[in-house]
Amino acid sequence: MSTSALTHRVRVLAAPGDRHDEILTPAALDFVGRLVAAFGERRPELLKERRRQAIRLAAGSALDFPLATAGVRADASWRVAAPAPGLTDRRVEITGPPDRRTAVNALNSKARVWMADFEDATSPTWDNIIGGQLTLLDAIERRIDFTTPEGKEYRLGDRLATIMVRPGAGT
Structure with missing residues (x-):
């Protein structure tokens, strides 16, 4: 693996180590690139919301389910897979x-x-x-x-x- 692998704009800047190419495969780097493309813009806001939620919980707010998932919870036919x-x-x-x-x-x-x-x-x-x-x-x-x-x-x-x-x- 080269020091700078480029797939979906993912660059590995670290020096290659023994067997690193078994983990940092083109498919793995492509997957990371697709995740960044799909969620990269939302990530900073999600991290801010996570911090805001931690502050609310520390202040005594109750943890609850999102309203957006109420339909799933109300649907008696919905089941999660067995372990x-x-x-x-x-x-x-x-x-x-x-x-x-x-x-x-x-x-x-x-x-x-x-x-x-x-x-x-x-x-x-x-x-x-x-x-x-x-x-x-x-x-x-x-x-x-x-x-x-x-x-x-x-x-x-x-x-x-x-x-x-x-x-x-x-x-």
Whole structure:
């Protein structure tokens, strides 16, 4: 990947890293470009409204549903899809940063779900975000492992937790 990939006017200014091209694919950059084209102009106003809403809630206002969605709530035939098979039993979940060591340990734990936390458990640096995405890719493809500097090896077992992702505000 070149230092400056251009797709739908999306330019990656960071220096390319090992395997970054597996995450920053032309399709992924095109998707980001389409999101920016569709929502970019509204984004600043939505962020302002989010701050205004936080102030209202902090002042004691009640959280409520938007009036625009009243029709959906009144429609008795409207149903949400059933949860995916790996999410039907969520009594035990584990949360942690999307680094390789945590991923292998969490996936091998007896927890039903591992939430890869890009919000509170991850400093939002370029390397952490792209590295976390690579961790998820390797975990999903069952090719993830980790060896400590002392030589301790971590490998995936047979029964794995279901992966959920908590994206960060900047990811």
